[in-house]
Amino acid sequence: MTTTALRAPAFPDAVITEAVRWTEQNGPLDDASALRTAASRNADGHSRIVERARQLGERMGLQAELARGRQWAPWVLLALVALVVIAGLGLAGQVVGGSDRHINVIVALVSLLGLHALTLALWLVGLWLPAGTFGTASLGWLWLSLTARVAGGQRGQAPLLVRAATGLLTRARLLPWAFGLVSHGIWALSFAVVLAAMLFALAFRSYTLSWETTILEPAFFVRVVQALGWLPAQLGFPVPDAATVQSAVPGAAAQRTWALWLTGCIAVYGLLPRLALVLLSAAVCRHRRPALQPDWQAPYYRKLLSRFAALAPPAIVDADPGREHLTAPTGLSASEQHDGLFVVGFELPPDLPWPPAGLSASTAQVQRIDGSAPARRALLDQLAQVHPRTVLLVCHAASSPDRGTERFLREVLTHCGECRLWLTDAPNAAATQRWRDWLRDAELAHVVASDRLDAVLQEGSATA
Known part of the structure; x- marks a missing residue:
């Protein structure tokens, strides 16, 4: 097999090719001119199919709409990041912005890590479930949908291009990783901003950190604090001992330990997992990128290959x-x-x-x-x-x-x-x-x- 035959089309060309295929599900297009143009190219059958799709896509306006989407995508992503960062700052403000300068460490931890833990669990479960089970709940899907809406409006070809793109990602087993790359990146940036805001507030203001309960035993909080603090402790963050946890009025040293424990938990259970998943998602996307091409064995593409073969000049029969x-x-x-x-x-x-x-x-x-x-x-x-x-x-x-x-x-x-x-x-x-x-x-x-x-x-x- 030649190198040309093994060369996969670029992702935009693959999206256009798949979009044309979805369009022709409702009936064949008038492709006589596109077919002749593609057949005249000295290339393999798959490249001719891509060239035919380019010709038809230009007529349908697919390339123009895809170009608009690629221009708008960074701006939509930037706006989404800004919204998430503002939300993160809002959470940080709720934790350290109270007028009484009192922080309930358990409530603060749940507020800052609760939604993150839920979305992360859904993403991990989605890796083992059929594609799209939790895809629409991710920030990556939200970014793609907003980009399509802004670039193409309600009557454009954007829904067709989105369907083609997600179909290619699903076939390459990249859909959760591609959306995850966007989602994890936004979450990581949000946690970085939250940590920066908290450290600034804790460094230049005096706060009282404690826990409160009505029905739970103090021993329960001792076990929770020590269990959650074990992993941050491996990175050098201090963990309050039982006496500090059970103290009604902790001293200045104990307040510093509480503050560093809270910061360590947010960094280790919030920021670091998202950073690691950003790197992992990027590596998986890079590894599986060659698989981002149409299913050439599908009946639709096999029929196109037969049509191109029929247009090819007949070969001379072997001599007697x-x-x-x-x-x-x-x-x-x-x-x-x-x-x-x-x-x-x-x-x-x-x-x-x-x-x-x-x-x-x-x-x-x-x-x-x-x-x-x-x-x-x-x-x-x-x-x-x-x-x-x-x-x-x-x-x-x-x-x-x-x-x-x-x-x-x-x-x-x-x-x-x-x-x-x-x-x-x-x-x-x-x-x-x-x-x-x-x-x-x-x-x-x-x-x-x-x-x-x-x-x-x-x-x-x-x-x-």
């Missing part, structure tokens, strides 16, 4: 294995020939005009055969009786010569002085060269072939 044992026919000697030109149209398309324009009025015979065995036999019998000096064989240049064509040409050469090939209706120079290469490989290089009638007659006369 016994050909090397044949000698190149030289034609009849001058004494056996009769003057005259015998024109034969061989396996021409039904819609091709006949007889061809430009032939001399002195042409002795003009015939057209369909290539069937009886028609060939009848023509060869007629040539055997006439023995013309020249046979002009008119063939369709876009068609492919095969073993049957070679055998017929050899048999014609045994009943005439020379045979020339007029390759009519040639689409390009490559088609004519394909026939010449075939004549050379069939050891019939002395047969003149051209896509111009005047040229083939002049060259043939010069050769003769």
